[in-house]
Amino acid sequence: MKFWRAPPAADAETHGLLLALVAALVALALASLAIGRYPLSLETIADILLGRDIDAPGRATAETILFLVRLPRIATAIMIGAGLSLAGAAYQTVFRNPMASPALLGVSAGAGFGASLALLLHLPTLAVEAAAFCGGLAAVAASYLAARSTRSHSLLTLVLCGMVMSALFQALISLVKYVADPVDTLATITFWLMGSLAKANAADAATAAAPTVLGGAILFALRWRIALLALGDHEAAALGADVARLRAMVILCATAMTAATVCVAGIVGWVGLLVPHIARMLFGMEPGRAMIATATMGALFVLGVDDVARSASIIEIPLGVMTAVIGAPFFLFLVTRARGEQWS
Amino acid sequence: MSSIARLACIALALLLAAAPVECRTIVDMDGRSVTLPDKISRIVTIGPVPVLNGFLFAFGRQQSIVNGLPRELARNRQFVFAPELASRPVVQSSASGLAVEDIVALRPDLVLTMDRAATDKLAGLGLPVVMLKWREPHDIETLMALLGDVLEERQVAADYARYFEAVLTRIETTLGAVDETKRPRVLYVNYRRLTQPHRIAEWWIARAGGRSVTDDGREQESVTFSLEQLIAWNPEVIIVADRGEVEMAMAEPRLRGVAAVRDKRVHVAPAGAHLWANRTIEQPLTILWAASTLHPEKFSRGQLESEMRSFYERFFHMSLVREQLDEILAGSSGR
Missing domain, CATH: 3.40.50.1980 (Nitrogenase molybdenum iron protein domain)
Structure with a gap:
């Protein structure tokens, strides 16, 4: 049963825009195959993609570049963008707070702490990823409970509590680094936390994709009920939603997605805050359309940024640095344009 | 004795008492004037410890280094050249920075560093800090000449400079x-x-x-x-x-x-x-x-x-x- 009908005005126009967005993502992904430091002609790429069997010199290297270097990296960037944006949108809905985002709630720092602790104990990769998830969950729970215990209704309280948790988990990360064996473990932790797509392979793409696809599917299936949460707990319960369970489910999904991105790319800020806002501005609140738009725009943003990061110069620019440099001013611009209407 | 003569005697005695060690002044690679004791027997190396120690090894000064290797460098092969380093106290690490009090307690006659922050910090405590720089390839010759002055072993520095140039020339000639x-x-x-x-x-x-x-x-x-x-x-x-x-x-x-x-x-x-x-x-x-x-x-x-x-x-x-x-x-x- 659907509780919320899409406004009739949603119309062909936004529908067309959404289709255009998805088409743009497909186009950018294809174009990204042709972008990079290794010179590959469009002709060679077309030959390989179309399976034309031409025995040109350098064909093997060209295939390696295309299928083992660029394709996994493109897939990873898309998954990170979609995952962080969907997580951000989910947190914003469930906490009814437009300022909520994986980085601002301390989830990224918490995941980083969980992972560094697992690395300190020399646990296997899967356990490191699980620890990142647990750390992220602990951070978001702590931020939420702290904000609730202040009994303040200001939207800024949750953000402040998130920043406090973020600072706390950053300090705990420092502590783990401090006690880590400087000969081997310390370097591993530092390197892991930095994250990088410079060597992204199929395994990295899978690590980012599994929670994003699974979490995204669950959130999409629950989209109408999640939309009820935006009305407030009482109203949602009155309309038949199991508020506590629903909220837990959304937080679990969003945190798993965030933890996966931290595992692959380190702490990447601003995507989860910025993209859901733009998606809502363009596509309104209708949950299905907003979700697809959010995921697509997030993927477009991170893929585009990563294309620049890996091809502009011989120097590889860290993803987190690029998203912050673009994201922070753009977000300020959005805030000033909104003139404080929704930001009290 | 006149009072003037008595005063002169006291002044002379004070002067002698105040100058028990002969001092000299050198200018380091950052352009700072540093006053050093005449005889340098206790040296602390701060920052890139193995790099700095290597310079001192070339002057046969393994015995003068009074600090150990930071833990992250403990597997370093420096112990082959200076086994005594293993028992020296460690006064720095990448995680916790400088153990300033431990450095002071080592009573160094000379502190060698390669970064300004450490130089300022330790010089501020009155320690004789000499800052070295090696940015361009040939800075090593200036650096060794300065250390030759500091340790009063100029012939070693000159010998190293000769060796350095000779090897470079030989390789260049052979490569042709x-x-x-x-x-x-x-x-x-x-x-x-x-x-x-x-x-x-x-x-x-x-x-x-x-x-x-x-x-x-x-x-x-x-x-x-x-x-x-x-x-x-x-x-x-x-x-x-x-x-x-x-x-x-x-x-x-x-x-x-x-x-x-x-x-x-x-x-x-x-x-x-x-x-x-x-x-x-x-x-x-x-x-x-x-x-x-x-x-x-x-x-x-x-x-x-x-x-x-x-x-x-x-x-x-x-x-x-x-x-x-x-x-x-x-x-x-x-x-």
Whole structure:
């Protein structure tokens, strides 16, 4: 049963825009195959993609570049963008707070702490990823409970509590680094936390994709009920939603997605805050359309940024640095344009 | 006795009492004037400890170093050259910084550093801090000359400068006119991080008859790049600073088409008093090793080994046995 009908005005126009967005993502992904430091002609790429069997010199290297270097990296960037944006949108809905985002709630720092602790104990990769998830969950729970215990209704309280948790988990990360064996473990932790797509392979793409696809599917299936949460707990319960369970489910999904991105790319800020806002501005609140738009725009943003990061110069620019440099001013611009209407 | 004469006597006595140690002033590589005691027997090295210790080894001053190696460098081979370092107190680490009180308690006659923050901090406590710099390749000669003044061993510094130039000239002569196309494309890399960590490698690769693929006249010390960039450079020789990274690179399926991997020309740089590929007193040996790696037909391993023997004999006053030579050439592992 659907509780919320899409406004009739949603119309062909936004529908067309959404289709255009998805088409743009497909186009950018294809174009990204042709972008990079290794010179590959469009002709060679077309030959390989179309399976034309031409025995040109350098064909093997060209295939390696295309299928083992660029394709996994493109897939990873898309998954990170979609995952962080969907997580951000989910947190914003469930906490009814437009300022909520994986980085601002301390989830990224918490995941980083969980992972560094697992690395300190020399646990296997899967356990490191699980620890990142647990750390992220602990951070978001702590931020939420702290904000609730202040009994303040200001939207800024949750953000402040998130920043406090973020600072706390950053300090705990420092502590783990401090006690880590400087000969081997310390370097591993530092390197892991930095994250990088410079060597992204199929395994990295899978690590980012599994929670994003699974979490995204669950959130999409629950989209109408999640939309009820935006009305407030009482109203949602009155309309038949199991508020506590629903909220837990959304937080679990969003945190798993965030933890996966931290595992692959380190702490990447601003995507989860910025993209859901733009998606809502363009596509309104209708949950299905907003979700697809959010995921697509997030993927477009991170893929585009990563294309620049890996091809502009011989120097590889860290993803987190690029998203912050673009994201922070753009977000300020959005805030000033909104003139404080929704930001009290 | 007149009161004036009495005053003069007291003043003279005070002057004598106040000047128990003779002092001298030198100017360090940052342009700071530093007053040093005449006799320097206790030296603390701060920052890149193995690099600084290496300079002192060349002056035969192993015994004067009163601080140990930071824990992260404890596997360093410096203990071969200075076994006494193992029992010295450690006064710094990358995680916790400087243990200032411990440094003061060591009562150093001389503190050597390479960074301004440590210099300011320790000089502010009245310690005689001499700041050294090694940014351009030939700074090492100025640096050694300054240390020669500081330790009053100018002939050692002069001898090192002569040796440095002689080795460079010899390599240049032997290489002769290797034309540009015969100079292999070389990448020095920290493979785990895909970073070329030290600008100085651009210099020693060129002097050894190679073309460094990262040499674009950059100013920054290190440069980080993507795997695709590495494949695009297609280096014919890859040099790493850790044995484990040779295996990592050889096992990476995506590097299979890269010339260096295909031809099994991924080498680990030797590690003696310090990693030879980075800044180290052993830099003349670095160039000779690199030349013998890039142009084995012109420089034999035997030549390299006999040069190593004579270097460590001449400057560190140590005659190395075969196993020690092999160990140095095998490079570092487990970083």
